[in-house]
Amino acid sequence: MRIDLSGKVALITGATGELGRVIARSLAECGADIALHYHSNEAKAAELKSTIEALGRRAVAIKADVTKQDSIAALKQSVESSLGHVDIVVANAVVQYKWTSVLEQPAEDYASQFESCVMQSVHLAKAFIPSMIEKKSGRFIGINTECAMQNFPTQSAYVAGKRGMDGIYRVLAKEVGEHQITVNQVAPGWTISERERTNGLDESANYIKNVPLKRRGTDQEIANAVAFLASDLASFITGAYIPVSGGNVMPTI
Template sequence: MKVALVTGASRGLGAVMATTLAKDGWAVAVNYANDSASANQVVARIEAHGGRAFAARFSVIDSAALRPGLEAIARQLGPVDLIVNNATGPQPEMPIMEQSWQTYLDQLEFFVKAPLELLQLVLPDWRARKSGRIVNIGSEVAELGNPYFGNYASAKGAMLSMTRSWAKELGPEGITVNLVAPGWIPVERHVDASQASRDHYLERTPLGHFGKPEDIADMVAFLASDKADFITGQRFAVNGGRTLT
């Protein structure tokens, strides 16, 4: 059974990615940093359907925690074959004059530093096996450039450039690297979003409705599957056509 690590999988998009990958036959490490009860529920859902999963608690932005985290996954499930870099912390929006280098760094820690340090830990093994997959979770804002969000947009933009560079560097070794760029997909943290902001968003969405976490998870599962063997270095927008406008 191949092993997937989904970072930030205790809720939101990551939780659905984890259950979707498990349905496809992956053993799934459900990573999280804080909410053990929710992570355990995701694991229980997977096991109830006959799958294998492990709640892997470590903060992806804590460099020292990554090696022990991967070792615990290897003991429980086996060495990781796929990393889905999905975890996110708070995403504060604020005007440029209120931003600081630290507010930028806070986003880069999740979307650039953590993926880099995880990759460096698995790469010797992947190189030896001439296989391995990365799916980075970006955002449409890297392309749209939402105002007051330079911190987050820059980090997601960097994640996309990193995806392309890694794909070229690692392609000859049989390792693929792709990025899925969701639009706004309402999850638990959006319960308080106003109707006005929802309507405003949908006005610029050709398909005219919100996507579901499953829409993102299905693209991740496709990129993780053998069907995507010949795809690398690509960005897949899953946003109802928003980045056409």
């Protein structure tokens, strides 16, 4: 048994980010052709495109603003003209900002999180799910966060956006399930990425003391969960919020 995405086309938003690039490479290693969305880092997108093509897969890098419906529509047209029908959507992009208390957080940060978490997902669904319905097959995967369950101080804007996103995914899963389209979320914990491997790990003792597995997860471990959900091995899983956090957060029944 193995994860086989041969013949599939996957779109990853925020593909040039620390996690996005590992997800993109991993899905390509499983056999998928990859559409790489980026917002501004054209050089990294070109580098990642070359990496994926070196794996023997087709790839295209496309700039877009995921918070704008017309930009997502143009993205769809570009992807389909280059690679064809999109079978797998991974909504990974999110606006970055400085975290502070509710009383001090600028109002525009709440708006940016709503736009990049909730509305990105809505725009992607409107653009790509209709063709999945026609094919009676598809995978729609969102990158959420353990923070949505933690609700710690200074997390408010991020949590608000991601909890809103959670509602969209749960409803969407019920709306499109009859077409054999699965809709799921992967919720990473505090993840070790290439940046930290290069620059050194942040102090994490206070974090890992509460993690049952007593360590931080890696970007590859997050990508592994995404690859599983994108595959036929996960064909009967939908509407799930799956923490990949070493047990740091545990949804209850």
